[in-house]
Structure formats: structure tokens, C-alpha cells
Amino acid sequence: MDKKYVYMDYSATTFTKPEVLEEMLPYFTDKFANPSSKFYSISEEPRVAIDKARGRVAKAINAEKDEIYFTAGGSESDNWAIKGIAFANKNKGNHIITTAIEHHAVLHTCKFLEKNGFEVTYLPVDEYGLVNIEDLKNAIKDTTILVSVMFANNEVGSIQPIKEIGAICRERKILFHTDAVQAVGHVPIDVKDMNIDLLSMAGHKFYGPKGVGALYIRKGIRIENLIHGGGQERGKRATTENVPGIVGIGKAIELAVSELDEEAIRLRSLREKLISGVMERIPHTKLNGPTGDKRLPGNANFSFIGLEGESLLLSLDFEGICASTGSACASGSLDPSHVLLAMGLPHELAHGSLRLSLGSGSTEEDVDYMLDVLPKIVERLRNMSPLWEDFIKKGDK
Template identity: 65%
Template structure:
């Protein structure tokens, strides 16, 4: 069997239709959209069309869509931009302890600039308490930034309810929807979202391109100063091929959407149930119901996550760990710790995220190989040996 890719939350392959849509804008239609001659105006129209496509699938107006270099830039722009534009009103920001580092590190930066940040707890399923959110709001609160769905455990937040609370208190609401776009239906107006970040490469589009939705009337300062691109809000010559690709990707993501999600969710449930029934001392991390259709995050006791990844890779399976091994850190995932897992259990988690081309045969292959891999690792674990002795098991 070819390499099995189960890390679609990290990135996705560019779909052939997306690449095909992009290709003319690398060579034939190369004009700068800011120029006035015909070959440039072709690209200007491509940008306008892409903006309309993205807006349609987010429930927004085209003039509320701003193209960025990715999700991290969109998060930075939204949080810094709202904070700076509203500092005369207050300096208090509310977020959660399980946000992506693009949000957490931006909030930490703003704390050094004199802003106050409240980091909400989450329960064992990765959900915030709406009453705790209400209690955290002050007269000086200017922004609530809570992710739509968590990138590690897949838990989906009560976005509409969060947005309603923010609206009732006159506070701006931003959501990092990088993992959610293409996985759930989004309507920024219905869900009371004032600002939303997304990224192209999570939805089978190109890397290096993203979107920030900014509700009309929301005060946000500019992140990049220079030319008049993006209606004077975000300077820099537009990445036309990338933007065209992102628009094509989001269009494809919501084509036959319900059937695709139902199929992926069925495979995910097959994977989760198969692991939990065949491997003792394993546990699903995240919300068992309110979770992304493609996310399976499993914790294994007496197992070390990085070694598990390497053994899976040797068996042809690409996945990711709950711990921050790729960053060179020995610290376990801040998300899993926030869910209440002790360090040793947080280190033994495995995230598998399925894609549109994931097959039943691939899931069965993982279910065949994983028990033996976990068993092999536990056989080498003195902690597991001690555990068996204490519990008088063979």
C-alpha cells in the first residue's frame, strides 16, 4: 500500500482543479492588478471574482473579504488591528487556553504592550463555559477571540452563542476558523462573527494565501502599510495565482459537501471505535460529538508520542502527535494540558486527520498495524511493567 496520509489538519495536497485554475496566472495572465492596461485588468477581474466566491461561502459581502499571506497573518491582523483601533475604549481581550499559537503568541505580544488578556479555561472536551465568558467581560473588554474548531482535538466551539454574547456587550468577536472552513458550514452574519481567519492550504488550496473577513463598520487598523492594495487595508502586490487557487478550493470544498462530510465522518468513527476497542488504556481526546468530521485524537497510556509517530511512519502512515515534537520542544501540547491531561498522558497522544481521498482500506490498515505498535512500545516501558505488577495483570 502507498503512503497513508492522515495529517490533513497540518496541510492538504493541492487539488488538480485548483492547480489548473492557478496556472494561467503564473505565466499568461501575469499583470499587476493595480495597473490600468488590459492584461492587468484581467487579473483585477480574477481578484474580484475570487472575492465574490469566498464571500459567498462565508455568508459575507465581497467588500468584507481581504486576502492575506495565510491564517497566521490573518489572526495577527485581526487581533492587533482590533486592539489598536479600539484602545481608546479599553485594553481587555478574552481568548481561550487552547488557541493556536498564532492567537496565543499575538495576545502575549499585546500583553507586553499594556493590554490585559483573560485566558478562559476549557472542560475535558475542549469547550469553554459560556457563563465564564460572560463573567470575564468588563467595561474595558474590546475583543473576544475564540477559535471555531481546535486544530489538535477537533472540538467545535459554540461560535454562534459566543458571537451573540459579544454582540450583546458591544464587544468585537474574532474567530480563527482555519480548521473549520471546508469542514462545517459557516455564515458570519447568522453566527454573529465580526472577524474570521482562514487559510488556503487547509482546504486543498495553495500555501501562502489566506483570508481575513472584517465586518463592515468594524474598526481595525492596518497591519501592512504601503500601497493601496486590498482597498488600502493590506499593502503589497496581490498573490493572484494563490488567491485564484484559494477561491477554487473553497468552491470545491462546499460542492457535494454533505455527502463528503458524511463519508469522512463514517471513516473517522470506524477508526476511533476500532482503536478504542482493540487497544486497552486508550482514550478519545476532545468532544465526542461536537468535533470536526475528520479528526481522531487518541491518547495512549504508557506510550511516548514521538516514538509512536516514527514507528507509524516506518509502516507507511503519516500522522502527528499531541506533543510539540516538531518544534524541538519537549513540552507536551498546551491543548491537552488545558483539557486536564497529566504530562505523561499528554505526551502519548496521536492525532489522525482524514481527507477526501482517505479510504476504508487505509483505515483498516491502520487498525491492523497500530495495536501491535502500541503493544511493542508498552513492552519496552518500565511504567507499563510497574502498572501491570501493581494491578496484578499478566
């Protein structure tokens, strides 16, 4: 009998939906021509396909078609947005504001800029992973040129007050970038209503292919190029276009937005069953992040006193369950989550975290299986843990 297989790491990546793959396939084979080759007619179809995909992405976030630029993924989009704005506006100021819980694509980019003459303020977050608007207002200086705050956190699912942040930035004439990699296709986004100037996304987070993303740049904004070479993407991003990937992200975002409301309701129901089940069945467990609508529909994040995250993941994998302690991009690190530490969790609790993220393939049966397996694993690991033994001896509550 085959072992049961349950995937609960949709925040790390999603599968490519069959409808998406079907649209992509011709651009690997029959329609393979380089869209930048202007002197023969077979390049026309790939050019038209890219234009169609650009329109689909723009419509999904209420942008204009010529405000969408295709990239190789979320990390490139974040790097381009932050470095590009910083270097294009260094004559106006050198101060950037971000948060302590950003993805490393943003944090490491900001660290790079700090080594190159820029000043960065890292806003704190509260115990739920949310930014305080007053902290943002107080951090703004005359030299502030950019605010970069993620739309939704990849570990604890906290959805930031993006519209309020955007309004403050617009009023103060400061550019506002949001890393929306976890949010696009999962929560409603309107770049005009939310006063967003730049927005990053990645196709593989909403059932598109890996290796393709997009950056929204509001019309009229000056930005330096990140990649130099040919004149692709209207001279903004050199390299021959990844036509199949671009077609894929266009189809995927269209599908995701069309199903967004219905899928969010379904996932919230599964998420609440999962959260209540874990909290009821496993004592000395902490739910990390906010509740209700301030949390991504499919996200749940727990810390278990007396446990270490890696051993928990290995035990879950043995039972056929795919999960995570946090960002897949940092899974090779043994350090505790910077997000949980920023939220005020002590080192030992941050080390014993588990992120479970639900998606299109998730079912009630999957949640039931997790609720059957997880308590037994936690109990077994705690019985072997010196940390748990110390906790019991102290009689902590």
C-alpha cells in the same frame, strides 16, 4: 514492492486539488501582469480574477464581497485581526478574552499584546475541549474590546458554541473574532447568523494552495493595518497580490462548500470506524475531545498510557503512515500539547497523544491498514517503555 503510503494528517495540510491548480496555472505564466498596474490592459484579467475569488470566498461564509481581505495565511489573518482591533480600540479598553486551547498564532499574539499594555483572559475548557458560556459571561469587563475563540480546535476537533458566543458579544457590543482555519470548508459557517465580526482562514486547509489566506472583517469595523506600504486590498494590506494563490483559494473554497455535506457524512463514518477500532483493539487508550457533531468530521485524537508521542510517530512513518501528535506548527517542540493539558490530562498522557485526521483522499482501506498496524506498534513500544512497566506494577486500571 512499494511500501503502502497512508496520509492521516489532513489537519496539518491538504493537497491542492487538480481543479484548483488548473485555474491557478495561467496566472503564473500568460496572465502574470501586476493587477495594480493601471495603465495597460493586460492587468485587467488578474484584477477580474481577484474580484471573482473575493466573491467566492464571501459567498462561502455568507459575507459581502468587500468584507474579504486576502492575506498570506491563517497566522497572518489571526495576527491582523487581534493586533488590528486591539490598537484601533485602545482608547475604549485594553481587555481581550481568548481561550487556553487556541492555536499559537492567537496565543503568541495575545502574549505580545500583554507586553504592550493589554490585559488578556484565557478561558479554561472542559475535559472535551469546550468553552463554558458562563465562564465567558463572567470574564467580560467594561474594558473588554475583543473576544477571540477558535471555531474548531486543530488538535482534538472540538467545535465551539460559536453562535452563542457571537450573540453574547453582539449584545455586549464587544467585537468577536474566530480563528476558523480548521473549520472553513468542513463545517457550515454563516458569519451573519453567527454574529461573527472577524474570521480567519487558510487556503491549504481545504485543498487550496499554501501561502494564501483571508480575513473577513465586518463592514464598518475600524482596524489598524498590520502591513504598511502600497494601497493594495483597498489600502488595508500592502504587497503585490499573490494572484495565483488568490485564484486558488477562491476555487478551493467553492469546491469545498459544494461538497461539504456529502464529504462530512463520509468522513464521520470513517472517523467512527477508526475510533471504535482503536478503542476496542488497544487497551488503556483515551479518546481526547468530544463525540458526534461537536467534533470535526475527520478528527480523531488518542492518548496511549505508557507511550511517548514522538516514538509512536516514527514507528508509524516506518509503516508508511503520516500522522501527528498535534499542531504541525509546534511539532518541533518536545513539550506536551497545551491543548491536552488545558483539558486536564496529566503530563504523561498528554505526551503520548496521537492525532489522526482524515480527508478527501482517505479510504476505508486506509482505516483498515491503520487498525492493523497501530495495535502492533503500541504493544511493541509499551514492551520497551519504563512508563508502561511502572503502570503495570501499580496495577492501575
